[in-house]
Amino acid sequence: MRAAAETLLSVRGVETYYGKIIALRGVDLEVSRGEIVTMIGANGAGKSTLMMTICGDPKPRNGQILYDGADITAMPTHEIMRLGIAQSPEGRRIFPRMTVMENLQMGASLVDPSYFEDDLKRVSELFPRLKERLHQRGGTLSGGEQQMLAIARALMGRPKLLLLDEPSLGLAPLIVKQIFETIRELNENEGLTVFLVEQNAFHALKLAHRGYVMVNGNITMSGTGAELLKREEVRAAYLEGGRH
Template identity: 50%
Template sequence: MALLSVKDLHVSYGAIKAVRGISFDIDEGEIVTLIGANGAGKSTTLNTVAGLIKPDSGSVDFEGETLLGLRAHRIVERGLALCPEGRRVFTQMTVAENLEMGGYTRTDAENRETLEKVYDHFPRLKERRGQVAGTLSGGEQQMLAMGRALMSKPRLLMLDEPSMGLAPILVQEIFAIVKQLNEAGTTILLVEQNANMALSVADRAYVLEIGTIKKTGTGAELLVDDDVRKAYLGG
C-alpha cells in the first residue's frame, strides 16, 4: 500500500480548472517530484493534500485512510507537513519561536527531542536561534521554513519550491539537506521549478501540464528524456 495515494483529483478556482484528474502514489522512503511550468497545478496539488484547498472531486488517502474533510492541523497530526512556497516565516518572531510554532500539535517533551534533531540538520539555525527571522538571509529563511515543518515530525514532508530565489550555491546546499532528510527516513514530495535539481534527487517524477500528468518515470529517466530536456532543462 502506498503511503500517499491521490486518485482522479480535480481542483478549481471558480471557473478555472487548476487540476484535471491527476493520480499518483508515493511509497514510504521515496522522493517524488512534480515538475512543470507555472500554472501547471503543482502547488495546488500540494495545498489540496495539506487540507488548505477543497477539491471538486477525487480522493487523497494517507496510509489507506482519507484526508479529505480533515482540517489542516489534523492532517499535520496524521503525519504530513507542508513547507510552503515563499517560506512564509513569522518575520517578527525569533528562529526558536518559529520552530516552536511548527511543533504546536505535539508535547513539549516531544518538541525538545525533535528540536535537537532539527538543529543537527540545520546548525545555522541553532547559531541564530535568538535572531529575529525577518533578518535572516533567504537561504536561512528557507532552512527555517523546512525546520519548522520538521518540528511536527512528519512521515511525509511536502516542499513547495525550496530553491526559489536562492543563489546557486545555496540551492546546492538545500538539495543536499533534502537528500539527508530522506536518508534519515522522511518521505518527500517535492515541487520545484529547478527541474534539473529536482530530477537529480528524485526516485520518481511526474510532469504536469495544465493540470494533467503528461509524463512519468524515474528521475534518471526523465533527466535524459528529450521532451523533458527541451521543455524544462534547456537542452
C-alpha cells in the first residue's frame, strides 16, 4: 500500500471547447506527489486536449486547475512552466534543425544555468544514445531517439511534474519498453511525479500507480493500474480482448 500523499495536480470540473465543440466534459482528476498516473483512451478521446489545457492553451471555459496549491487556470503557459511543470508533447516536437545539445539548452532555459552540466550528465546517463549524438541535428535522429530527446529536453527544466503525451506513439516495441523503463526509474529513484496519456493501455497501466479512462471527453473509469488492467471493459476496448 502506498501512503497517502499530498495532491500536486488537481483538475476540477474542467470543460474545454474548440469553438462551439466541447472537447472536455467536466473532467475531474488528481495526481499526488510522487505518483505515476496515466490516462488511457482511444484516439480523439480528449487526452491531448486535457494535457494542453493543463499547460494553459487552450484555456478551460469552466472548471479549475490547481498545481501545488496554486490556481493556474487562467495563467499563461510560460508562467505555468516556470512553476515546475514540463511537457513532452505528442509527436515529440523537437527542434529538428537544432542539434541535440541545442534542444537540451532550450529545455534548460527556465532554470539556473549553474545546473546545466549536472543535468546534461543526468540525461546522458538516462539516454546514452543522446550522449553519442549531442552535435547531431535533431531531425536526423530516429523516431525513438527523438522521443528520448523530447523527454530529456523536458527533464532539463527540472520539473516537479512531468507531462508525457503519447510517448510510445509510432515506436518499435523494444524502444517503447526502454522509454517506459526510464519513466519508472525516474519515478522510483528521483520521486518524479508523472502524468502520462497513452493509447498503449497495457504498458501504461502496468507502469502507473493509478489510471483514468477517458471516452469522448468524459472520465468513465478510474482505479489503480492493476485494477483497470483486470476490468473486462478495459480489456475488451483497449487490450484487444485481453491479448497484448
